[in-house]
Amino acid sequence: MISVKNLKKSFDNNPILKGISCDFEKGKTSLIIGQTGSGKTVFLKCLLGLHKYEEGEIIFDNNNLESMNDLEKMTLKSNIGTVFQGSALFDSMNIEENVMFPLKMFKEMPFDEMQDRVNIVLKRVELLNSNKKMPSEASGGMQKRVAIARAIVNEPKYLFCDEPNSGLDPKTAIVIDNLINEITQEQNITTIINSHDMNSVMEIGEKIVFLKNGNLEWVGSKKDIFKTKNKAVTDFVYSSELYKKVRKMYLKS
Amino acid sequence: MTFLHNIGLYIIMLQKMFQKPTKWKVMKELILKDTEDTVINSLGIISFVSFFIGGVITIQLALSTTGSFYPNYLVGYATRETIILEFAPTIISIIMAGKVGSFITSSIGSMRVTEQIDALEVMGINSINYLIFPKVIALLLYPFLISIAMFLGILGGMGACVYGGYSTMSDFIEGIQTDFIPFHMIYAFIKTFVFAFILATVPSFHGYYMKGGALEVGKASTTSFIWTCVTIIIFNFLITQMLLG
Incomplete structure (x- = not known):
């Protein structure tokens, strides 16, 4: 499990993350969604230790990232698997x-x-x-x-994926999403996916964290997302006519 | 300010290069690969350039030292001194800054652009040690390359001189042997080791800390070539002043 408490990060006095707190459970696929510039990538990079944050805590199974020494950090990193947006293969x-x-x-x-x-x-x-x-x-x-x-x-105990299906056709994207989800459940790992693909949200979003302007706007599951009345979430998720219709049909049924 | 910032960053990079070393088993493979990329793959161009530039230097020396005033062995002597003292260590290093330096910058820069360096860091690997240290060790073989450049430069000079009819073989060999100062070889190899370190680290610095996309990789390669040349020329002056001045 990964717990994030009041995470704050800014670049050149420009706040990007404004105090985000949430938990990511073991054996679950959690999705971080939000518009471009909402702070998703910065948030993920803070969790990965690629960005230093100014305030807050990141706790990996009761081990606070800040209080770890170099050896403990190395051990932690060897327990992290990462899938980058561009794959980052050597x-x-x-x-x-x-x-x-x-x-x-x-x-x-x-x-x-x-x-x-x-x-x-x-x-x-x-x-x-x-x-x-x-x-x-x-x-x-x-x-x-x-x-x-x-x-x-x-x-690994933790799997981080930064937009794993960007640039893929919808069919392949769903295959990749399901693969990640299956591996998460098989190996009982904590998986966090950064995405703005609504297909992913509907397919594997066991927990969805919605970020807006560096704030945590909404947390729920893929079922909750149909019922939510949060305007920021509905504007973002149901921006296409197709999803608007899907939502209507779901709510009717 | 940017210049001072970059010098500071370069020093920090050198410091980090010796921290948290990569597993020897992996490092050994990286050193062998970098030796092939930087030293072995440069043998052809260095041999070609040295042989022909050696010939050109000799022809020009021979043409400007004609007349009974000059001893017959002078061409061989001047060729040796020019090639050992300056051409092989310095000019070849500048050629290497273009060949090896831009290769190092673009390969590390591409890794930065495609998040491969981030992937290493996320795994808990010291990416500076992993990427730059093997290049420094591989370029410890650089004096071997310079020795070949010296030999072929003089050989090219001898060929051009003898077959061009500027001097006889015996006069040229006499010139090569005249007033030979062994310390000049030591001086040349000290320079070579310093230049090897510059060739490995300055282009690596420009590749590692570059920001942007594919276009910036090209720009970083150009900047890296300029700064590698500038650093080599400055250190060439300083070492010459310290050791021969």
């Missing part, structure tokens, strides 16, 4: 080497064992027989799968 390595990378860096195990583990993970993301392909030879969807495989190969 382009000098093939798919197998990319997935094996965290194992090489953090685990002391024979090469054969590492290879077995990589194959298991690649099979899980349905990418077997692509081991020797370079990232540049893989499609967008394949690259996302590799990124997910690399993120989970070390059996």
